[in-house]
Amino acid sequence: DTGVSQDPRHKITKxxxxxxxRCDPISEHNRLYWYRxxxxxxxxxxxxxxxxxxxxxxxxxSDRFSAERPKGSFSTLEIQRTEQGDSAMYLCASSPGTSxxxxxxxxPGTRLLVL
Amino acid sequence: TQLLEQSxxxxxxxxxxxxxxxxxxxxxxxxxxxxxxxxxxxxxxxxTVVTGxxxxxxxxxxFQFGDARKDSSLHITAAQPxxxxxxxxxxxxxxxxxxxxGSGTRLQVQP
Numbered sequence: 089d090t091g092v093s094q095d096p097r098h099k100i101t102k103x104x105x106x107x108x109x110r111c112d113p114i115s116e117h118n119r120l121y122w123y124r125x126x127x128x129x130x131x132x133x134x135x136x137x138x139x140x141x142x143x144x145x146x147x148x149x150s151d152r153f154s155a156e157r158p159k160g161s162f163s164t165l166e167i168q169r170t171e172q173g174d175s176a177m178y179l180c181a182s183s184p185g186t187s188x189x190x191x192x193x194x195x196p197g198t199r200l201l202v203l
Numbered sequence: 204t205q206l207l208e209q210s211x212x213x214x215x216x217x218x219x220x221x222x223x224x225x226x227x228x229x230x231x232x233x234x235x236x237x238x239x240x241x242x243x244x245x246x247x248x249x250x251t252v253v254t255g256x257x258x259x260x261x262x263x264x265x266f267q268f269g270d271a272r273k274d275s276s277l278h279i280t281a282a283q284p285x286x287x288x289x290x291x292x293x294x295x296x297x298x299x300x301x302x303x304x305g306s307g308t309r310l311q312v313q314p
Contacts, residue, residue, distance in 0.1 A: 092245070121301065130209075130291050130304030131246070144300060179245050189233050189295040192302060194245035 092195035094180050100201045101170055108166045109198045111180030118185025120163050125177040138185055170202045209305035216282055217313050224277045224308045226292035231272050233295045240289040282312045
């Protein structure tokens with residue numbers, strides 16, 4: 089068990105460009121979550137998957153954001169036409185998915201800077 | 204809107220001092236978790252509390268869940284520089300699958 093991994097760890101992009109982040113959950117974990125954390129704040133929920141199904145999306149997830157988990161394993165989060173306000177740490181977490189509310193294990197995050 | 208407030212926001216103390224961090228909500232939690240986060244890293248789970256009135260100890264850290272399950276506290280005894288970091292509480296509200304996080308308490312322990 090190597091824990092949750094995220095790639096890349098850091099991304100610098102220019103406003104208007106598209107970016108894609110990847111998350112690999114803990115093996116056998118069925119539930120995968122995305123959060124966003126801005127400087128000085130706690131993480132805010134974006135979306136979560138149970139296997140390949142995206143079951144909940146936050147109002148923070150504008151139409152420029154899309155997340156997928158096509159085979160129920162890794163997930164990608166894409167941001168189209170990035171804006172400076174998208175600069176944040178994007179965190180992925182996973183949990184077993186066998187009970188209602190579970191301990192979530194977080195990855196190291198992807199820090200995005202939009203210039 | 205369910206809000207989870209943490210206090211204090213910042214705390215700078217000397218090595219050996221004790222401290223308490225508070226986490227409060229107007230709504231009932233199904234369960235609550237405390238995390239510690241280092242700069243540039245993801246949150247690392249410290250403890251999960253589920254039952255009202257529950258107290259859990261992790262070495263010098265004591266976690267308490269309020270009787271009504273609307274508040275929690277983290278007490279650190281004899282703080283050490285290695286305790287420096289961002290402490291986050293996060294709760295599950297009834298029926299939710301996503302955690303709601305507080306804004307965190309940034310702790311700095313000076314040697």
